[in-house]
Amino acid sequence: GESVGLHLPTLSVQEGDNSIINCAYSNSASDYFIWYKQESGKGPQFIIDIRSNMDKRQGQRVTVLLNKTVKHLSLQIAATQPGDSAVYFCAEIPSGNTGKLIFGQGTTLQVKP
Amino acid sequence: SAVISQKPSRDICQRGTSLTIQCQVDSQVTMMFWYRQQPGQSLTLIATANQGSEATYESGFVIDKFPISRPNLTFSTLTVSNLSPEDSSIYLCSVDRTGRAFGYxxxxxTRLTVV
Incomplete structure (x- = not known):
């Protein structure tokens, strides 16, 4: 069945280093992928999205890479800051479905000062 | 992007009772969604709340347990009925971001604890 999973449950990085959070998906027909950040006690916050016809998209300090050949998605955070500490989720939107988000299990990012 | 107000932010309920959660959006949206996030877990879609029609439920979720109302384009409620400790979760509403086709x-x- 459809699934979106993450490779590592916890990632610990030093402040100032770059972070890479990975995600594998199984539905090759998905149209969109989204990365969310969830801080404790808050709802998920949209970070960046990417269409299935793109390989890379950049935002402020963040870059999302999509490799459709191996069905892999990654989020790169440059110069990681303590405020980046949170749980990060990738989410997938199946083709033709404008409402349903399929979430991965989440990666906890811990930034050490 | 749309601003969403959800109430209550948390509650502790006795088993067998029900809790109704409200979701208010500051602009009209076509689709509203309700998700459940069990402790330490990811988010799972419960249902899509459609204005003017019955909610559409995902596999494993039924209307008797999770009745949903959508009286207008800015408001929805989710009720979690006949509570048991297994219903202890965070319940979240979501809307399509204003002006974008995707990205919610x-x-x-609402953090619910059932005792």
């Missing part, structure tokens, strides 16, 4: 904004969630 979430409320801050």
């Amino acid at each position: 904004t979430f409320g801050s969630g």
